[in-house]
Amino acid sequence: MSGVSAVFKAVLFDKDGTLFDFRATWDRWAADLLVQICEGDDVLLRNMAQALAFDLEKQAFLPSSFVIAGTSREVAQVIARVLGRSDLASVEQEIVASTKNAPLQPVVELAPFLQNLRDAGFKLGVMTNDAEAVADAHLGKAGVRDHFDFVCGSDSGFGAKPDPEPLLAFCKHVHVDPFHTVMLGDSTHDLQAARAAGMAAVGVLTGVAKAAELAPLSDAVLSDIGQLPAWLNEMSERK
Structure with a gap:
């Protein structure tokens, strides 16, 4: 040019x-993360997916999901609430560590x-x-x-x-x-x-x-x- x-x-x-x-990178990342943090608890998995507006069947974020344009702190706040954890800073650190290894496309x-x-x-x-x-x-x-x-x-x-x-x-x-x-x-x-x-x-x-x-x-x-x-x-x- x-x-x-x-x-x-x-x-x-x-x-x-x-x-x-976005789809190739973050849908894949989220699908893996949800399985990891819910540790085989199907009820928790469904609750987490609903809170993040993630379609488990399609393995994709819904267009309405706040995660799409949200901050790591906002995502951590929701995940911590669903998990019943009060150590928000630690949850955010875990999310940041996970996102660093997202499968970039x-x-x-x-x-x-x-x-x-x-x-x-x-x-x-x-x-x-x-x-x-x-x-x-x-x-x-x-x-x-x-x-x-x-x-x-x-x-x-x-x-x-x-x-x-x-x-x-x-x-x-x-x-x-x-x-x-x-x-x-x-x-x-x-x-x-x-x-x-x-x-x-x-x-x-x-x-x-x-x-x-x-x-x-x-x-x-x-x-x-x-x-x-x-x-x-x-x-x-x-x-």
Whole structure:
């Protein structure tokens, strides 16, 4: 692709459902985790699945599940309640440790895709409602951590989406105005945060949400992040 566009100079990505296919990664992780933490107790398994909005028959999160855009703390709170545990911090640590080993399925070949964006002059970041340590682990596992100028989780001190503060922290870090920044995400939380931050909002269909749900909040809805370079070029040509 050509150099930095006249419109955008920085790109901020959500992680799960955007860089990594949500279903292929997190449905598989959850199915294994539920069996592990319920230790063969079928009643507990059904209660846990209901609390997390996870369909045991389909082995998949329901589109309404809070887990899709939730933080590790929110997930830990529900799991601790169902298990009857009061040691919330320990439960969250166990969840974070488990998510670090999730079976990642990148949406595209991330290294060349991201390198092309960097070569074109874009500043790159990741803002996820997952924990920062998990984000670092996943990006490292995928071999692309060094491609990003900024990686932020819900526990990084800037809050969580849909609040705009972590997105604005990215802009401050890379010295790019929000007006010249585009946020890509698979959930309404991502797009609401982008709108609140004054960024362009681009939805992708590699999560759970459908185009009809994302479109009202988006400047564009792409099949996946692989379509981003063409969209950036199109936006540049319009100016």
